Amino acid sequence: MTTDRVATEQQPGTARNVSERESREVAEAARQAEWTRPSFAKKLYLGDFDLSLIHPHPRAAAADSARGEEFLARLAAYCETLDGLLIEREDRIPDEYLRGFAELGVFGIKIPTEYGGLGLSMLDYGRALMLVASVHPSVSALVSAHQSIGVPEPVKMFGTDDQKQRFLPRCAAGAVTAFLLTEPDVGSDPARMASTATPTEDGTAYLLDGVKLWTTNGVIAELVVVMARVPEHEGGRGGISAFVVEADSPGVTVENRNSFMGLRGIENGVTRFHQVRVPVENRLGREGDGLRIALTTLNTGRLSLPAICTAAAKWCLKIAREWSAERVQWGRPVGKHAAVAEKISFIAATTFALEAVFDLSARLADAGSKDIRIEAALAKLWASEMAWRIADELVQIRGGRGYETADSAAARGERAVPAEQLLRDLRINRIFEGSTEIMHLLIAREAVDAHLSAAGDLASADAGLQAKARAAVSASGFYAKWLPQLAVGKGTVPRSYGEFGPLAKHLRYVERSSRKLARQTFYGMGRWQAKLEYRQGFLARIVDIGAELFAMAASCSQAETLRVSDSARGETAYQLAEVFCEQARLRVDHLFEQLWSNTDDSDRRLAQQVLDGDYSWLEDGIVDQSEGTGPWIAQWQPGASAAEDVSRRYR
Secondary structure, rough: HHHHHHHHOOOOOEEEEEOOOHHHHHHHHHOOOOOOOOOOOHHHHHOOOHHHHOOOOOOOHHHHHHHHHHHHHHHHHHHHHOOOHHHHHHHOHHHHHHHHHHHHHHHHHOOHHOOOOOOOOOHHHHHHHHHHHHHHHHHHHHHHHHHHHHOOOHHHHHOOOOHHHHHHHHHHHHOOEEEOOOOOOEOOHHHHHEEEEEEOOOOOEEEEEEEEEEEEEOOOEEEEEEEEEOOOEEEEOEEEEEEEEEOOOEEEEEEEEEOOOOEEEEEEEEEEEEEEEEEHHHHEOOOOOOHHHHHHHHHHHOOOHHHHHHHHHHHHHHHHHHHHHEEEEOOHHHHHHHHHHHHHHHHHHHHHHHHHHHHHHHHHHHHHHOOOOOHHHHHHHHHHHHHHHHHHHHHHOOHHHHHHHHHHHHHOOOOOOOHHHHHHHHHHHHOOOOHHHHHHHHHHHHHHHHHHHHHHHHHHOOOOHHHHHHHHHHHHHHHHHHHHHHHHHHHHHHOOOHHHHHHHHHHHHHHHHHHHHHHHHHHHHHHHHHHHHHOHHHHHHHHHHHHHHHHHHHHHHHHHHHHOOOOOHHHHHHHHHHHHHHHHHHHHHHHHHHHHHOOOHHHHHHHHHOOOOOOOHHOOHHHOOOOOOOOOOOOOOOOOOOOOOOOOOOO
8 A cells, every 4th residue: 555545544633644754755845955055053063163154243234223222122111011920820911911012013023114013133033032031931932923933924934915915014013823733643743734725616715624733822813824734636736735814714713722831821722623714815835835834934933932041041040140149058158159159150151152042043044144944943952951951950049949939939028039930931942843852853854964965875765785885986975075174174273263262272172073073973874874863862962062062152252242342241251151161062072972872772672662561560559640531642523613712812
């Protein structure tokens, strides 16, 4: 039975039954495979540390910067009037808060001025997210889901002139939007998507059917971008396609408002579509372009998370500093004890690096002269992991008060510090817009792209021996030229990067490590060939090494930029960057060691035995109260909704 035939035989309400090969092919087809602009991170993984691609930072025009500063000043003043603890208690962002943001133009920060938006940069957008996130992270989640991946970005990038005129002014004026991809049984594997958009007989519209899960902003959205599969039909190629849908269309029902461990206030729901008529004029791009549109949108959309993580880190640093100077134990402020001082150092140095990574990535996105798909993904991956560690360290520094809620502390007459809330709120960032595990695979695919292209059939599990032999001859030409370039570089020259003063040695380390990383990737490619994609532990460490090197380079560049532009901060910026680089080097060295000395094989064997039930006896002696409460994954049946519509509008 062919894969195509298997894919068509699915039960209503279940994901499509597809093979592993088809899943890979669908994902691969959606990739933007061509590299027409230089990429700092891509070259970094290939052993070519080209600092000129990121330093000095691209700078915005003075007039654009002034407009951004004026808006941010007004936004900061408004945020000072809002109560984040009220959002936490009521599990909802008050409508009047949202109306205030709309009046300021927050929902149209990046929308061009000709469509009623503010037309500001990615850098200013990120700084705005930092401000609203410091009120409550659910506010930044709402704004970023609307503007980073909701209707404005894909319409701005892929919409027709008519679509831009119809939708962008509404978005800028405050029409909240959402992006709907995930389904109850479909997450990062879109080949299994069950939602369909069937062309009408007259060809003027599509009939949309399906259920979408975890629709951030879906509860209050006026417009949504929906991904659905169009069947092959006469006059159209079909495939996963993107549609802009009016949320109040007949047949659209928000069946549930979901609740989570954090982000209380987020308007996240389950949305059902039953025979929803969507005009052809609302399709973005061509049929089959949906995943490409989604992935391209995410290239810059992912930069919202580093901004939000930076805001969290800045707040953690402030609280850690003030508390550690105030709290006295054993005759000294706790911050003067080495165990706590180490944590404060990590928080401060990493906060500097987080801002440097965001600042650099946003400026690269604004400049538009570089390909930043890997940089944006690295920034999201690294920032979400490091911010989580920072929040965890703050809870530890605060001790019992770190575990206590802000309202409880206030009831006792103490300062209402929501440290435990921040830890809960930040946890989702390691899952949002691609989990850490998925990001490792996506970045690894881009990082080894040159190797896969050179290897050809050597990297194909389906190729025969003759094809592999021909590929080996072809690949030898690429590697004969490439490998010698990895032997020496500026990192071995003692005076290289001298303009960076005490940070020069760290940039030399980055350069040497870049070449080492490329060699290790080559060794892995040679050892496992087509099976490299299954060595996910190895690939994850390769990616993490590159992420740390990217953060080190960004930090050194940021410190030097500040030294030149702001002498008052320059010296302290250098100190922060140097400590961060020292800490990052230890992590990189450890990751290099783990590439070849690890427990990956035994972990896989043990995991398989666990899945086979060999150790189920280890679970004896407990009561699982989730037993019998429902299936692991709820199935949906096509048809009209039987649930009450819980959607609402704030305006």
